[in-house]
Amino acid sequence: EIVLTQSPGTLSLSPGERATLSCRASQSVSNNYLAWYQQKPGQAPRLLIYVASRRATGIPDRFSGSGSGTDFTLTISRLEPEDFVVYYCQQSGSSPLTFGGGTKVEIK
Amino acid sequence: EVQLLESGGGLVQPGGSLRLSCAASGFTFNNYAMSWVRQAPGKGLEWVSAISGSGAFTYYADSVKGRFIISRDESSNTLFLQMNSLGAEDTAIYYCAKSWAGAKSWFDFWGRGTLVTVSS
Numbered sequence: 001e002i003v004l005t006q007s008p009g010t011l012s013l014s015p016g017e018r019a020t021l022s023c024r025a026s027q028s029v030s031n032n033y034l035a036w037y038q039q040k041p042g043q044a045p046r047l048l049i050y051v052a053s054r055r056a057t058g059i060p061d062r063f064s065g066s067g068s069g070t071d072f073t074l075t076i077s078r079l080e081p082e083d084f085v086v087y088y089c090q091q092s093g094s095s096p097l098t099f100g101g102g103t104k105v106e107i108k
Numbered sequence: 109e110v111q112l113l114e115s116g117g118g119l120v121q122p123g124g125s126l127r128l129s130c131a132a133s134g135f136t137f138n139n140y141a142m143s144w145v146r147q148a149p150g151k152g153l154e155w156v157s158a159i160s161g162s163g164a165f166t167y168y169a170d171s172v173k174g175r176f177i178i179s180r181d182e183s184s185n186t187l188f189l190q191m192n193s194l195g196a197e198d199t200a201i202y203y204c205a206k207s208w209a210g211a212k213s214w215f216d217f218w219g220r221g222t223l224v225t226v227s228s
Contacts, residue, residue, distance in 0.1 A: 035214035037153075044203055044218035045153065056216065088153055092212050096169050097143075097155040 002027055002091050004100035012108040019076040021103045023089035028069045030093030036065055036074045039102075040085045048087075049074060079105070110134040110217045112204045117222030124194050124226070130187040130204030130219055137185040138162065141207035143215065144178065144189050146200035146224075156202070157189065158211040167211055171197075194226045 003026040013019055023034065032052040037045035047056040049065035052072055062077040076083055084107050089100040116128040128144070143158040157178040158167045166178050177190040187204055201223050205215035 033212075033214070037215075044220055045215075046218070047214060047216050050208065050214045050216075090153070090155075090214060092214050095167060095212060097158070097212065099153040099155065102152045 001096055002029065002094055002098050004089050004091060004098055006087075006089060006100035006103045008103060009101070010104045010106060012106050013079055014108050015079050015081055017079050019074075019079055019083070019105055021074040021076075021087055021105075023067075023072040023074070023100050025070040025072070025091060028093075029072075029091045032068050032072075033091060033093040034065075034067070034072045035090045035092065036063075037088045037090065038083075038085055039088065040082075045088060076105075110206065112206065112217060112219030114202065114204050114219045114222040117202065117224045119225045119227065120194055121228050122195055122226055125190070125192045126194065126224060128189040128191065128202055128204075128222060128224070130189075132185045132187065132204075132206070135206070137180075138182045141209070141211040141213060142180060142187045143205045143207060143211070144187075145203045145205050145215070145218075146198075147203070147221075148197075148200045151200075154200075158207070159187070160211050165211060191224070194224075196226050198224060199226045200224060 036049040039045045053065045113131045144156040159178045175193045179188045201221040203221045204219040206217040207213040
């Protein structure tokens with residue numbers, strides 16, 4: 001099973017700042033099948049990024065993904081007030097599908 | 109518009125059973141694999157089970173293998189999860205999620221979830 005480790009657990013930033021979230025895999029993710037989700041309180045997760053760097057439909061271009069192999073990054077170029085929530089990475093390169101533990105982006 | 113609506117959650121005693129449903133609309137149901145993903149209160153996401161678009165192939169997390177059964181009904185565009193021998197560790201919000209393509213995929217649409225509480 002591929003274990004995904006997200007860091008930091010909590011990221012304290014101000015609106016307008018740049019956020020860099022990390023997702024590290026215990027082994028290489030096949031085909032870079034790494035996705036990122038955003039989850040707001042009381043809501044279901046929403047797909048942001050898939051195959052490491054492809055933006056999902058309707059996702060603002062301030063969200064971008066990068067990385068390959070075992071190291072992946074989600075970058076939010078300029079934080080908007082609605083971006084201060086929790087983010088998860090997920091790999092689907094091998095079974096079982098696994099998620100990272102999440103990174104909470106909070107207002108500093 | 110893709111819509112996924114879960115139902116069937118509730119309070120169940122340890123050792124009991126529950127059947128979850130997920131009504132799908134807005135896409136060609138049998139063209140896509142579907143999954144159940146759960147989230148324990150205040151915790152992260154855990155993939156539970158997946159089923160191929162045809163229903164011929166099913167996949168389970170080790171934590172539920174032998175206790176849960178995933179199935180789908182094309183005539184009603186509904187996904188199911190039969191949960192047996194439930195324990196406190198199964199308490200969670202259960203989300204129905206549509207796979208981008210095959211069962212080993214990311215999820216492009218999610219339902220709002222249904223809460224399962226296992227307690228005496």
